[in-house]
Amino acid sequence: MKQVSILFFILLVGAFANEALAQKKDMAVACFKSSMDCANCESTLTEYLKFEKGVKDLKVDHASNTILIEYKANKNTEKDLAKAIEKKGYKAEKISKAKYDEIVTASKKQGQGHSH
Amino acid sequence: MRSIGFLILILLILPFIAGAQILEGVVYGKEKNEKHPLPGVNIYWQGTNKGVASDNEGNFKIKKGNGDHVLVFSFVGYQQKELHINELASLDVVLEPNLELGEVKVVHKNRGTYLSAIDPIQTERINSAELHKAACCNLAESFETNPSVDVSYSDAVTGAKQIRLLGLEGTYSLLQIENMPNLRGLATNFGLTYVPGPWMESIQVSKGAASVLNGYESIAGQINAEYKKPDGDEKLFLNTFAGASGRLEFNGNGNIRVYKDKLSTGIFVHASDQSRRNDENSDGFLDEPLSRQLQVFNRWKFNNHKGYMAQAGITLLTEDRLGGQSSFRRTMQPLPTNPYGINIENNRIEGFFKTGYVWPNNRTALAWLSNFSRHETNSFYGLNDYDAKETRFYGSAVFTRDLNVAATHSLNSGFSFIYNDFSESLYTNVIDRTEQVPGIFSEYTFKPNHNFTFMTGIRADFHNLFGTFITPRMHFRYNMGEHITIRGSAGKGYRTANVLSENNYLLASARPLQWSDDVFQEKAWNYGFALVQYYTLWGRELQLNAEYFRTDFQSKLVVDRETSASHIILAPLDGKSFSNSIQFDLRYQPVKRLDMLLAYRLNDVQQTIGGQLLEKPLTSRYKGLINFNYTTNLKKWMFDYTIQFNGGGRIPRYPGEGGEQIPEGFYEFSPFTVMNAQVTKYFRYWNIYVGAENLTDFRQKNPVAGADNPFGPQFDATNVWGPVKGQRIYAGLRFTLNYQ
Numbered sequence: 130m131k132q133v134s135i136l137f138f139i140l141l142v143g144a145f146a147n148e149a150l151a152q153k154k155d156m157a158v159a160c161f162k163s164s165m166d167c168a169n170c171e172s173t174l175t176e177y178l179k180f181e182k183g184v185k186d187l188k189v190d191h192a193s194n195t196i197l198i199e200y201k202a203n204k205n206t207e208k209d210l211a212k213a214i215e216k217k218g219y220k221a222e223k224i225s226k227a228k229y230d231e232i233v234t235a236s237k238k239q240g241q242g243h244s245h
Numbered sequence: 246m247r248s249i250g251f252l253i254l255i256l257l258i259l260p261f262i263a264g265a266q267i268l269e270g271v272v273y274g275k276e277k278n279e280k281h282p283l284p285g286v287n288i289y290w291q292g293t294n295k296g297v298a299s300d301n302e303g304n305f306k307i308k309k310g311n312g313d314h315v316l317v318f319s320f321v322g323y324q325q326k327e328l329h330i331n332e333l334a335s336l337d338v339v340l341e342p343n344l345e346l347g348e349v350k351v352v353h354k355n356r357g358t359y360l361s362a363i364d365p366i367q368t369e370r371i372n373s374a375e376l377h378k379a380a381c382c383n384l385a386e387s388f389e390t391n392p393s394v395d396v397s398y399s400d401a402v403t404g405a406k407q408i409r410l411l412g413l414e415g416t417y418s419l420l421q422i423e424n425m426p427n428l429r430g431l432a433t434n435f436g437l438t439y440v441p442g443p444w445m446e447s448i449q450v451s452k453g454a455a456s457v458l459n460g461y462e463s464i465a466g467q468i469n470a471e472y473k474k475p476d477g478d479e480k481l482f483l484n485t486f487a488g489a490s491g492r493l494e495f496n497g498n499g500n501i502r503v504y505k506d507k508l509s510t511g512i513f514v515h516a517s518d519q520s521r522r523n524d525e526n527s528d529g530f531l532d533e534p535l536s537r538q539l540q541v542f543n544r545w546k547f548n549n550h551k552g553y554m555a556q557a558g559i560t561l562l563t564e565d566r567l568g569g570q571s572s573f574r575r576t577m578q579p580l581p582t583n584p585y586g587i588n589i590e591n592n593r594i595e596g597f598f599k600t601g602y603v604w605p606n607n608r609t610a611l612a613w614l615s616n617f618s619r620h621e622t623n624s625f626y627g628l629n630d631y632d633a634k635e636t637r638f639y640g641s642a643v644f645t646r647d648l649n650v651a652a653t654h655s656l657n658s659g660f661s662f663i664y665n666d667f668s669e670s671l672y673t674n675v676i677d678r679t680e681q682v683p684g685i686f687s688e689y690t691f692k693p694n695h696n697f698t699f700m701t702g703i704r705a706d707f708h709n710l711f712g713t714f715i716t717p718r719m720h721f722r723y724n725m726g727e728h729i730t731i732r733g734s735a736g737k738g739y740r741t742a743n744v745l746s747e748n749n750y751l752l753a754s755a756r757p758l759q760w761s762d763d764v765f766q767e768k769a770w771n772y773g774f775a776l777v778q779y780y781t782l783w784g785r786e787l788q789l790n791a792e793y794f795r796t797d798f799q800s801k802l803v804v805d806r807e808t809s810a811s812h813i814i815l816a817p818l819d820g821k822s823f824s825n826s827i828q829f830d831l832r833y834q835p836v837k838r839l840d841m842l843l844a845y846r847l848n849d850v851q852q853t854i855g856g857q858l859l860e861k862p863l864t865s866r867y868k869g870l871i872n873f874n875y876t877t878n879l880k881k882w883m884f885d886y887t888i889q890f891n892g893g894g895r896i897p898r899y900p901g902e903g904g905e906q907i908p909e910g911f912y913e914f915s916p917f918t919v920m921n922a923q924v925t926k927y928f929r930y931w932n933i934y935v936g937a938e939n940l941t942d943f944r945q946k947n948p949v950a951g952a953d954n955p956f957g958p959q960f961d962a963t964n965v966w967g968p969v970k971g972q973r974i975y976a977g978l979r980f981t982l983n984y985q
Contacts, residue, residue, distance in 0.1 A: 168315065168327050179879040180929035187879060192329040 156185065157202040159210050160229035164220040165191040174217055181205060181213050193236030195229055196221070268316070270336030271303045274323060280339050283320060284651045285692055291315035291327065293786055295779055297724075298695030301651050305695070308727055309333065310781045323607075366720055367732050367775045367792060368451040369393060376442055377925060377934075378874060378885045382486060382494050382517065384445070384470060385437035389921055389938075390887050392830055392844030392870045393450055394468070396437075397863075399750045401948035401962040401969050402568045402587050402626075404533045405434045410465040411452060411794050411826040412848030412864055416740065416747055417769075419455060419463035422470050424614060425597060426460060430665065431620040431635045433747045435591060439562060441515040441540065443484045443496040443979070446471045453773035453794055454718045454736025457686045457702035458643055458657055461716040464738035464769045465796060465824075475500050475511035475546045478983045486977035490533075490970070491521025494977075500984075507549060513542040524571045525971050526944060528952040530962070532970050534568030534587065555600040562593040569627070570955065579625045585955035587753065589624040608647040615640040626752035627955065633669040633746055638662070657702075658687040669745050671752075676763045680741060681709045688718075696724040706739075711766045714739060732775045742767050742802040744815050751804070751813050753962040755951065759812040768799040782833070790830040798822035801852065806862070806897040806963075808855035813963075820853025824861075842872040848892075860895045863966045865916075867892035883925040885936075892916050896964055914966045917943050931980040942972040 165171055171191040178196070179187050183204025188197040198210055207223065214221035224232070274283035282303030289296030290313040299305040307316070309330065318326040323340040330336075371391065378390050385406040388394040395412075399405040408415040420428045420436065428436030448470050455463040473479060479500055486494040498513040516539050523532045544558030566589040567575055573586035595618035603610045617638045624631050641661035648654035665680040688702030700720045707713050718736035725731060744760050751758060775792035801818040808814065828846040835841055846868045850861040860866075869890035876883045893916045900907065923936030945967035951959030 177929070179881070180927075185878070 155202045156199055157207075158226055159198045159200065159207045160224045160226055161196040161198075161211065161214060162220070162222040162224050162232070163194050163196050163214060165189075165194055167191065170219065174214065174219065177217055178210070178213060181210060184210075190233070190236075193233050195224075195232055195236075197229060266309045266333055267306055268309045268330060268333050268336070269304070269306050270338060272299045272305060272318060272338045272340065273303055274320070274340050281650075283323070283340060284653070285695065286318055286320040286323075286340070288316065288318050291317050295786065300694045301653070308781075310784070310786070366451045366455065366734065367453060367773065368449055371448040371450065373446060376445060376448075377883070378872075378887075378923065382442050383438045384440035384442070384448075387442055387445070387448060390842075390870075390872050390885070391450070392828065392842065392846065392868075393452065395865070395868060397967075398965045398969050399434065399963075400753050401532075401945075401965050402530060402534065402753045403434070403566060403589060403750050404536060404568065405750055406437055407434075408437065408468075409864070410450070410468070411796060412824050412850040412861070413465040413796060416742075417465040417738075417796075419459060419467040421459065421467065422616075423472060423597065423599070424459070424469060425599070425616045425641075426462070426639055427595070427616065427618070430637060430667065430743055431591070431622050431633055431746050432593065432618075433743070434750055435564065435566075435589075438538070438564075439540070439593070440470055441496050441513075443482065444472050444498060444513050444515070444542070446473045446477075452775075452792070453734040454720070454738065454771050456700070456720075457688050457704040457716060457718050458641075458659070460641075460661065460663075461684070461704060461706055461714070461739045464740065464767075464771055465794075472513070472542075472544070473498060473500075473511065475509040475544055476502070476506070476548065479981060480984050481980070481982040483980040484977060486975060488973055488975040490523050490973055491519055492973075492975070493518045502984075508545070508547050510543065510545045513540075513544075515540040522571050523970075526946075526948075528947065528949055529570050529572070530585075530949045530952055531568050531571050534566040534589075536564070536566045538562070538564040552603040552605065553601075555598075557596070557598045559596040560594070562591070562595075564591040564593075565589070579628055579630075581628065581956045585627050585960075587624075587626050589622065591620065591622050593618060593620045595619075608650070608652075610645040612643045612645070613640070614643075622746075624749070626749075627960075629672070629752045629757070631669070631671045631745070631749050631752060633667065635668075635746070636664075636666045638664040653691065653693055655690045655692075656687065657690075658685075660685045665741075667743065667746065671745055671749075672757070676745065678764055679709070680764075683707050686716075698722045708766075710764065711741075714766075728778050728780055730777045730779075732773075732777075734773045735771070737768070737770050740767050741765075744802060748804065748815060751963050754813060755956075755958050755960040756806075756809070756811060756813050758815060759809075760815040762817065765800070765802070765817055767801050769801070770797045770799075771795070785834045788830075788832040790828070792828050794824075794826045796824040798852075803852055803854060805854050807899055810899050818853060820856070821858055822852035823850075825849040836875075838876050838878070840872075840874040842870065844868075844870040854897075862895045862897035863964070864894050865892040865966075866894055881927050883927070885921075885923045885925075887921045889919045890916065891919065891967070894966060896966065898964070914945075917967050919943060919968060930982060931978060933976070933978050935976045936974070938973040938975070939968055939970065940972060944968055944971050 168191060171189050175187060175189045178184060178198065183201035184198060186199035211221035211223065272283050272286045273280040284299055284301045284303060286299040287296055288305050288307055297305055297307045316328045316330050318338055318340060320340060326340055375390060376387055385396050388396050395409040396406055399407050410418045416433060419426060428439060432439060450468050452466040455467040477500060481499045484496040494517040496515050498511060500509060500511045502509050519533060519536045524530065525532055540562045542558060542560040546556045548554045569586040570584035573584040577583045577586060579586055595616060597616035599614040601610060601612035620635045622633045641659060643657055643659040645657050648656060661684045663682040667678050669676045684704055684706035686702065686704035688700065691699040702718045704716045705713060716737050720734045722730060722732045742765055744763055773794040778789040780787045798818060801822045803816055803818050805814040805816065826846060826848055830844040832842050848864060848866060850864050851858055852861055872887045874885050893914055896912055896914055898912060920940040921938050922940055923934055925932055925934040945965060948965050948969050950961040950964060951957055
């Protein structure tokens, strides 16, 4: 009984600690312009990319057709992430964070009429 | 009681806290290249249950919270549409017609259970996310995190579990698989273990009277399980599970697209095994029987995408349980000179066929639903032999018609037929009977605007044993403003009490069964009222639910274990029997990605036994439930913790059996607490989970009375009110491969 609760506690602490530490370690951000055309693609790609090595946060948006990946720099590279996107059949055109912010903001301005 | 006071306070204060932005628009349907306003379209924010419906002119208004991003439009007969909403400009939305017959559409969300704001019947929807929270393995275990459904052991030896809704036994709830009645008659005792968890896509639990379309049963409510569909995204799914007590399970299913997107088939396999003998309380009796179950299911679906659809399937099941004293062996004869043994063998075949057509105008639809089953049971409980065979057929045709273009008025009418044949033998009695019940029904729905729905139905059934009877039912739903939905329902229900097949677990007792009627009809009225509220509190949705249900029996089978020293008496009710159930739920995310559920229910269930109005025995007077579900960012880890507080209750005992001195607590069991916890780690194609059931290892003391002399007069394994099995640690693996 006791062992189980201890095990449980360790797992719980482990998961939180994992997340907290991840924030500090050398994180990198990669932004891409892509070619998704439906909400389904968005979820397929999200489900796929989140299990790429070192990925800690992810924003996939089909309306603006952008992807933002936050990852551990020592575990993955921009190039490999782009390959992963292409493997799923979508374009992965590398853009800067500034450009990404610009596209997302613009998309938000005109975005509401977008349909699938 | 103080917690209730607190809840009521919250309910009163909340309307003043909330506040957000309003989004407006018009929704149109496209028909023959013309667009016309579409009333009654369900419009909701993806991932939430904040929804509205469009009015007669297709207008809608919906509140936009901070987290609301994607707006979903769904309507039977039209393709679902999802829109990204970034600003509050007025919207014009056009829906394209969709010729596929509208089935119960299951929306996949991260939130495991939600209460619909649109359905006129108070319904809890449990989807695959919720099903992941419990270990595995079958329908009974899927309710561990559910506040409405109680699951308990029927007895201490067969391993059978029963559910309770509104404090009433599972037989008073209509159990359905894919919207067709199932798991009844001989399948009553073990039926919940015949539905493997990993085969299920979702479960719907509705309380109170159900729609007349589903029959005259459903006195306390209705539980429907949907299996995975062959045209779903899943290509292959595998699940293995091992429990520290020696339980092993395997589940697998695969979908094959046979011809384009039109014809598909799904194959399902389930195997479970318990071959280790566990006797933790050392009373000489196994805590759970040795058991083995094998089940295969094949289903087919045809859809021409032009309005016609057909589905069919067949299931084979074989199951064997061997319980009783741990020294009993399969090779032993049931004799008083041998250890006490129990053996139950079940073999079952079932099939279903359903088909439907939707006319191109989308206003008219025709559907046919049917299933059949053949079930054979061979069993002995000590020296009592019980053998039975059952054949059952159910068929129902429903014709749906919207009476005007706006679908303000619509009508569902049709006919049904039930055939049920039993052949049972117990002691020296052979009981044969056949039920044949043709019936007709009609249901009218009035939906003048998105805030109000009124539904009333009536059916007439012509029973070969009980004559003609009428079943009236009524439901309404009203949205009072944006935050509050109220619902009411009233209806009559009937069911056939299968005196032996539904109660054969009572044979695990020294007292033989005594019954006056082999079969008779139970009748009851049910009334219910529910109040659901949705608010935005600190940017997150808060959902509050309060409900009250009352069931009044006119006729009922009463199990009387306390007026006779020599028999357990099964007799029709002579007096009163009723149930009152009050429940409060609160669902909120106090911290990002941490879902919290607090629930509390009071049960007041009483019936006349031996001329005295008494509390129903072995029923907890209350139940509290707390569930926490936490997922890490991107849902790579999931943590679940559930604690159930079960109230005390009455134990039915014949005074003589305690001897001269009646010990304290003889007629009463105390409240008890059960905890479950689970951790799941997700990977791209598979996930792994570890957990524990009954963490605190709480067990009922001496679940088998007279265990030292099982052929003696004190023996009784049926007075069970709490867990029989102790702490169970388990681990499992799931593997999923999807079609792209």
